[in-house]
Amino acid sequence: MTHPTSEPMRNPTDDHAGPGKVLIVDTDGEARSQLRTLLRDEGYVAETFAWAGALLDAALPEAPCCIVADVRMPTIDGLELIEHLKSRGEPIPVIFVTDDADVPLSVRAIKAGAVDFLPRPYDEGDLLGAVEHALEIDAERRSVARRHRAVAQRFDTLTPRERQVMEGVVRGLMNKQIAWELAISEITVKLHRSSLMRKMELRSVPDLVRASQVLPLAA
Template sequence: MLSLSRSAMKQRTKPVVAPAELPVVLVVDDDVAVRESLGDLLASVGIESMLFGSTQELLASGLPDRPACLVLDLRLPGASGLELQSRLTEMGVTIPIIFITGHGDVPTSVRAMKAGAVDFLPKPFRQQELLDAVLDALRVDKERRSKDDEVVELRRLAEKLTPRERDVLRGVGRGLLNKQIAHDLGVSEITVKMHRSSAKRKLNATSAADIVGKISALGL
């Protein structure tokens, strides 16, 4: 069972607050030599890392609110890498995970990938192989965070919509023509056009395709 007790953490950075956009790699491996080596490898290409000896240490430290990925050993003392993956999923944490293991097998790798892992590297692996996987995972997380920020901003803009504008957008989202939306709402087609135009402006939509995409993002 995963513990939340706090433990020591080693960080491969200067003791300063990092910018929110600066990526970081979280390395979890009970082998000191392995995690030190991984930390040095990442530092050699300018990537910050935070090193942990167990899943408990990672959970106790808290996950950084920055673009990140997790390099996670499959077999660990206490909770395993797969158990941590499951726990993070339950917590709603969507950090990309790269599994590393000296005891991997096909069923385990399939299970990890189906649960959302972005890569599965059996030891020993080439340094460039790991770096490629890390860079790809950080790119994925950066894009996810950007999309999340866009949705937050879109929801803020959507607060300006009137109930009738939301009704019209629901019709647009269903693929209905203006005259069909007008019929369903019991209003004139020109009224629908006015509400649609106003909603488009409030959501900063640039095209018909853009407004449809934003309607979908808002769940309308």
Template sequence: MQNVQSSAELSAEPIVYVVDDDEDMRESLLDLFLVTKKRASAFSNGPEFLEMADISAPGCLVVDLRMPGGTGLDLQQHLSLAGSRLPVIFLTGHADIAASVKAMKAGATDFITKPFASQDLLDAVDHAIRLDSERRKTDAEYGRIRALADTLTPREKEVMSAVVSGLMNKQVAYELGISEMTVKLHRMSLMRKMQSRSLADLVRKAEQLQRG
């Protein structure tokens, strides 16, 4: 394995993983990412990458489509089965349309044919890292809202579901077979627990929970 800019101080920075059986290509890509001040780490094959890399780290994967002992598509599948959503950029020296379609359907962010312009790859990497960052922010926000929702009592969850569906307090009371005053108390409590100052914010959070 070859590493570039691997100090502990950079551990929170996005990392560009390179997997390619061509040593010259690995060295070239690492040099490119070093010059452009990107943190990068390279591996000669998929199994080595899966064994040694932190697939939960922020960043992206640049992988050769055709490698002995396991293709880039095989590696993409392994990542998917492992629950990793690391963005994948495929490199290939073959104009393989079928493989390109399969890779993109499986979630690849880009498919670049060798030889390629350095800027095209850098643009693809920047795009992949942005997507990964946005996804992580969304996941973090969902986790925060999920934690708030877990503090609700079963009855408060019922009231929230009814309220965000558009029912008024008296309608919620009728649906749940409780008094309107009890609904108001539950509503006040759940708004506080969900850290929502408005119905619109509560609806937004409920929608995020549903998308989960």
């Protein structure tokens, strides 16, 4: 079976520089074109795809983006698109539009993680508001992911002993208790504690506890 592919790639200079990128997925060529025009007029960069598989085969943006898709598509529908993205670790926010909306489908879409569900013809203000909200969600998601990666990278610089001391501090133990557990002197604990805080670029125990929540610390 032959599927339509994404529309030809455009020169980046053809798109307006804007606050984010919107990926449009719709089997209806006219609907894709109209939505792309609307978004370009608002300053967004928009790329169109004629079916969900074409988007999944493409290199997705590394900057904040969102997807506006018809929920009812052949082969891979909108709900399946969300699941594919989640399974790949790319939970890009999705806004659904459809000509045939019903309450059960809208509920399923929202439960699956859709940011919004708009029946056609949709109000342009509602669509643009949903896009702005979705891009804010994706920007925050990426910011959190960057912070987590930075914490993990700093954690990787710790020695095994520093990790043990960190685990004790996170558990709320005093220096002398950590020293007793590890069979080392309290002074040595203090030295390791000072070193790990410097390497982790943290100033307080609460900061260390928060950092530990995204790390695989040993029990």
